[in-house]
Amino acid sequence: MRVLIASLAVVAATLGLAQQHPGRATSLNPPPELAKSMDWAALSAGVALPKPATNAQRLARGLPLIKPKTPRRHSHRRGPYRRGSRVLAAPRAEPSPEPPVSKQCNIAVTSSPAGDQVGLLAAAFNRFGEYGAVVSTTNPNPLVVSFSYSLDSLDQLDLTAVNGPSAAQPFFGTAVGYASSSNDMSSTSSNYVIVVGTTQTPPGSPPSDEADNTFSQTTSIPVAAESAVWVYDPVTQALNIRWVNTDGTPVDLSILLCEQTDNDFLVATGNPALFTSTFGANCPAVTLTCVPPV
Numbered sequence: 323m324r325v326l327i328a329s330l331a332v333v334a335a336t337l338g339l340a341q342q343h344p345g346r347a348t349s350l351n352p353p354p355e356l357a358k359s360m361d362w363a364a365l366s367a368g369v370a371l372p373k374p375a376t377n378a379q380r381l382a383r384g385l386p387l388i389k390p391k392t393p394r395r396h397s398h399r400r401g402p403y404r405r406g407s408r409v410l411a412a413p414r415a416e417p418s419p420e421p422p423v424s425k426q427c428n429i430a431v432t433s434s435p436a437g438d439q440v441g442l443l444a445a446a447f448n449r450f451g452e453y454g455a456v457v458s459t460t461n462p463n464p465l466v467v468s469f470s471y472s473l474d475s476l477d478q479l480d481l482t483a484v485n486g487p488s489a490a491q492p493f494f495g496t497a498v499g500y501a502s503s504s505n506d507m508s509s510t511s512s513n514y515v516i517v518v519g520t521t522q523t524p525p526g527s528p529p530s531d532e533a534d535n536t537f538s539q540t541t542s543i544p545v546a547a548e549s550a551v552w553v554y555d556p557v558t559q560a561l562n563i564r565w566v567n568t569d570g571t572p573v574d575l576s577i578l579l580c581e582q583t584d585n586d587f588l589v590a591t592g593n594p595a596l597f598t599s600t601f602g603a604n605c606p607a608v609t610l611t612c613v614p615p616v
Contacts, residue, residue: 348601350514350582350589352500356541357449365539366489420472425554426484427612428464429561431456431579434607440579442616443588445485451536453494453517454579454587459616466615467494471554477564477572478525479552488519488536495520495549496563497535499589501601505529505546506567507575507592512600514591515565515575518547525550528568554612561610563590578605 429443441456442464448454457464466484481494495518498505502513505528519536529546538544553562553574563575575590580603591597594607 348501350499350501350580350601350603351450351452351585351587352541352543354449354583356543357451358540358542360447360451360540362447362487366487420474422470422472423556424468424470425612426466426468426615427559428466428615430611430613432609432611434609437609440608442613443610445483445487447487447519447536447540448585448587449540450516450585450587451518451538451540452585452587453519454585456579456586464616465494467612469552469554471556473556476555477553478550479554480522480525480550481552481561483519486519488539491519491521491534491536491539493520493522493549494552495523495533495535495547496551496565496590497537497547498529498545500537500541500543500545504568506569507565507573507590508567509573509592510596511592512596514589514597515563517588517590520547520549523547523549526566526570526572528566528570559612561612565590577608577610579608580605 431440431443432438433440441458442461443453444455444457444461445463445465446455453465463485465486467481468484469479469481471479482492483494486492486494496515497518497520499514499516502515504513507513507515516537521534523530523533527548527550529548531544531546533547533549535545535547548566551563551565553564554560555562563577564572565575566572573592575592576594577588577590578594578597580587580589582603588608589597589605594605598605
């Protein structure tokens with residue numbers, strides 16, 4: 323896959339597709355010398371996942387549900403019960419929300435629209451703290467993610483990287499790309515996000531400068547991040563990215579697999595063609611699919 327991407331990138335450069343924008347970096351990542359060598363295991367030592375507060379969060383981690391509290395009965399010390407006054411009939415109860423479903427899977431990377439499986443996403447970062455390395459189905463270390471969803475709530479999902487490299491940034495999330503001009507994505511912009519390890523951000527919230535992420539941890543370059551960006555299709559098992567802009571507007575993004583400076587990494591953008599012409603990078607479109615763990 324890397325050879326194919328590299329070959330196509332050379333052709334693209336020869337055809338003059340690279341169009342530099344004044345004041346904007348043309349490389350999707352910073353110079354390699356800015357990336358620190360990270361010992362993720364040492365960084366994660368003693369770090370515990372935040373305690374799940376809801377049953378949905380507990381299901382995502384394979385934990386038992388919280389037992390319902392039994393209401394305490396109070397004795398009536400003031401004598402027998404009094405008959406209450408008559409009231410209007412109560413409104414009909416709304417249908418109960420769908421119960422959450424717990425899911426755990428590997429992530430298959432498939433070329434789009436051809437549909438050829440490239441491999442499984444690896445439980446590893448590149449030198450910039452980004453996800454994107456792809457391994458074969460026989461590799462012993464594909465990434466495992468867990469999440470919970472209900473049929474009436476299939477977006478703004480948090481995915482926990484069960485065997486991710488960094489327990490300090492345990493969510494399979496996104497951060498603003500190094501060469502993006504702002505934190506906002508759109509179908510008329512070449513801005514992009516990268517897929518990284520993050521701390522948790524509230525669903526539906528705009529990009530957070532407070533959320534920790536593995537790209538910033540590695541490069542010391544602050545970028546905003548979001549964790550609850552995933553949209554799940556229980557029929558096709560597809561996982562897609564829906565970013566929330568600074569004004570609260572959600573934007574659906576296309577996912578691409580890039581290779582630059584010997585680093586494979588996933589990006590997502592609102593306009594793949596403009597992204598490619600802007601940065602001169604050949605990044606094939608891919609689909610991420612939840613598949614049973616190997």
